[in-house]
Amino acid sequence: MNFQWYPGHMTKAKRQMQEDIKLIDLVIELVDARIPLSSRNPDIDELGKNKARLILLNKSDLSDERKNETWASYFKEKGFYVVKLDARRRNSMKEIQNVILEACKEKIERDRRRGIKNRPVRAMVVGIPNVGKSTFINTFAGKACAKTGNKPGVTKGKQWIRLNKDVELLDTPGILWPKFDDQMVGLRLALIGSIKDEILNIDELSLELISYLKENYAGTLAARYEVEETVERPVELLEAIAQKRGCVQRGNEIDYSKAAALVVDDFRSGRLGRITLELPEAE
Ligand code: G4P
Known part of the structure; x- marks a missing residue:
């Protein structure tokens, strides 16, 4: 699901979230572990102030394990609770449950x-x-959880998923928009597949990726495509990949776009290995 945002969407989403946040004790914010800052909207810090905060570094199966640790420490230092996650799997759910109770211990004690x-x-x-x-x-909710709707004192129409006797979750997530104004942020969002491919220049995207990989994950492209990484310009590497993978058009011309799409797709699906695209100190 790719997205495009318009000011009307943003205002509505923000207003909705302001309302919903009044009803809760804890904000569970998902970020993409490959771009933990670029996949955040800074407004959430204002919206969620005075609430307990948990950051889930999601899709951490696709990101660099060492950098996951760096990011977890970064957010913990800022006062967030943090859990690394692959949301498709159930194995972290007990840990999250415990962290939720820990994050809300003051409220529980007050009650x-x-x-x-x-x-x-x-x-x-x-x-x-x-x-x-x-x-x-x-x-997280699994199949066993009953929905509890329209309780007295709760805004009409709100559905709560009762996870167990200790935790309830609002069934509709709050949607935040990313920061568009920064070009690097846009590039990273595009690389993880969050921006419609039709409005992107896939060739350019792949060249940025190639140069990032060459610099930060040397050997990755060589191993996957059996190409030499010693060439100077990213476009030469793309050309080598195209040749290796038979990306040629009629007349034996190199099909750069086909090779570009292949590289970007291999990255997105994790076939290039576990890769993180940004680090805290670079911000
Ligand atoms: P949203 O509600 O925030 O919009 O996201 P959603 O849950 O729809 O997830 C978007 C895509 O990300 C889904 O793939 C989902 O399977 C995938 N996904 C969610 N969490 C993880 C994770 O921790 N690791 C990985 N690797 N993928 C995750 P999809 O595009 O709907 O289908 P597909 O790409 O799996 O075919």
Whole structure:
């Protein structure tokens, strides 16, 4: 699911989120572990102030394991709880459950002091499109969870997914828009597949990727496509890849766009290995 945002969408989404955030104790923010900053919307820090905050480094199966650690420390230092995640799998869900309770321990303690018992912690999931919000909700909630709608005191129409006696999740995620104004952010979002390919120049995108890989993940392209990485310009590497993979048009001309799409697709699907596209100190 690719996206395009218009000011009308943004205003509506923001207003909705302002309302929803009033109902919850904890914001569960999904970011893409390959671009943890570029896949955030800085407004969430303002919207979610005074709430407990959990960042899920999602799609961490596709990102660099060492850099996942770097990013986890980065966010923890800023006061977030952090869990690395592959939202398609259930194996981190117990950990997340425990972290949610830890993040909300002050609220739970406050309730206890006031004699309020068995009031579950309420959370909502937020993030930019395609980051894995629905996948996470489905995996986390599983099949066994009942939906609890329209309780007294809850805005009409809100559906809560009761995970267990301790935690409830708002069933619709909050959608945030990414930062468009920064060109590098746009490039990274495009590389992970968050921007419509039709409006992108795939050739340019692949050249940026090739030069990033050459510099930061030397040997990756050589290993996958059996090409020499010693050539100076990224376009020469693309040409070599095209030749190796038989990307030629009629008249034996190199089909750059076909090779470009191949490289970008191999990156997105993880066939080039686990790669992270940005690091905290670069920001
Ligand atoms: P959204 O609600 O935030 O818009 O995202 P959604 O859950 O629809 O997920 C977007 C895509 O990302 C889905 O793939 C989903 O399978 C994939 N995805 C979600 N979490 C993870 C993860 O942790 N790791 C990996 N590798 N993928 C994840 P899709 O485009 O709908 O289908 P497909 O690309 O799998 O065919």
